[in-house]
Amino acid sequence: MHTCRSILCITPPHMLQEIARNGTATQRDLALRTLITSEQMRGQRRAMRSMSAFLAKAATTGNKQRIIYDAKNGSQLPGTLIRNEGDPATTDPAVNEAYDGSGVTYDLYSDIYGRNSIDNNGLRLDSTVHYQKGYDNAFWDGKQMVSGDGDEDLTAADRLFNRFTAALDVIAHELTHGVTQYEANLAYWDQSGALNESMSDVFGSLVKQYQRKQTAGQADWIIGEGLFTSNVIGVGIRSMKAPGTAYNDPVLGKDPQPAHMDNYVRTVEDNGGVHINSGIPNHAFYVTALEMGGYAWEKAGRIWYKTLTDKLQERSTFQQACDLTYEAAGELFGTNSLEQQAVKKGWSEVGITTGGDAPSGCLSTVLSVFGLKVRAETQ
Incomplete structure (x- = not known):
């Protein structure tokens, strides 16, 4: 369903x-x-x-x-x-x-x-x-x-x-x-849908950190903290720090999110697992932000925001998100900067390397230069 x-x-x-x-x-x-x-x-x-x-x-x-x-x-x-x-x-x-x-x-x-x-x-x-x-x-x-x-x-x-x-x-x-x-209008299925969910988790977490004035190291990286009552064995609906560990409850089941491409879930449920596989780009952002240190909204958040508003297309994949965040980091902070290397490490930790899907990523970049977007079917 x-x-x-x-x-x-x-x-x-x-x-x-x-x-x-x-x-x-x-x-x-x-x-x-x-x-x-x-x-x-x-x-x-x-x-x-x-x-x-x-x-x-x-x-x-x-x-x-x-x-x-x-x-x-x-x-x-x-x-x-x-x-x-x-x-x-x-x-x-x-x-x-x-x-x-x-x-x-x-x-x-x-x-x-x-x-x-x-x-x-x-x-x-x-x-x-x-x-x-x-x-x-x-x-x-x-x-x-x-x-x-x-x-x-x-x-x-x-x-x-x-x-x-x-x-x-x-x-x-x-x-x-x-x-x-x-902005990107990410199509709500498969990897583009998981990226859609992940972007919401990323900026949802950043808003909470911004309000609390927490650094990346101080933040809990839990999505939905406080949603569960004391009857539930869990801390929230998702964990960006440790996907798959947010809850393990007799009624709600166990958090099914993967943290690595080796455990990517292929399913027809949930529009191809948009709420499940979002754990992978979520964790990539967490590692990136932790590697940079300080307030996550200042550098890592700026890179992800630029990628969402200027680079991603409707059907972008995880690989393209990796390449485009790496590209955005270079544009914002310089080629081979510590920030760009942090982005590279973040995606590497979840099993995705920059340039791993060069033709597709390059095509998306060329299209974005001319203001074009890959058209998605109406749901």
Whole structure:
């Protein structure tokens, strides 16, 4: 079941499928409902794609502009307007978390990379909280972020997920799907889809580190820290530092992410394993950032941002991402610089060497010079 083909979700479908197999009756019910809802949203997002340019222009402001809506446990989007830009905090923590989280995400992109919101043209940041009842996910639907409340209505013994706004990196992850949509527009399947997921994890983690003022060595590199309740044996939904170790739980199963190409997972599930194989480029970024030291958003993040916005194509592969980040590092910091060598080491640690797929990588570079992109099929 390709549950997140057209809406870009944080909770991987394999995790929800494990809950549907292993959980209690109430846990299984919520997991199945979340899977079904994600599937239903696919068709809606197809229609939104053709309107994305219009929607972007309609919501363009030129300044930071956040609006938080409340779906009131329904599915009608965007819902009831609760908090506008500049309004004081409310008594609803989900509203405040969505507001603050989108603000920190905006600030990282603006202050560090000079980006003017998601579309680089001042797009208003719309978020909806309290989506449906027992919705164990958060997603970017092509024009806004949507968050569920997790299992907050279940008994304490049955709860697996907290509300999804509680994790800053989840908010930044979903908003970064919007950045990717307006830039490389990485096709959401196989390696390009895993790169799409990885970019969201990279900048999701960087937003969290930026807010905490943590160096690469101080950061935990966990995605979704705080999402799990104490009933779950795990620290988050993914680990960039050690893919495959984020959780090992009787209900959720074991984290299936590989950290090396030797363990690349070939599957038709999850759009070719986009939430699984993203562990490989995730770990490459982690090693790169650790090798450089200091604040990861300053050098490693700048290299990945340049690659996402200037170099990657819709169907880029891991090999091309390796070559293009190496190229970007040379352009930003100099050929054979310590930063470029750190990028080389990062990819080497996951089994990918620079120049390993030269013809394809060179073609992508030539096309990008002329502003051309390989066209992907509409999902």
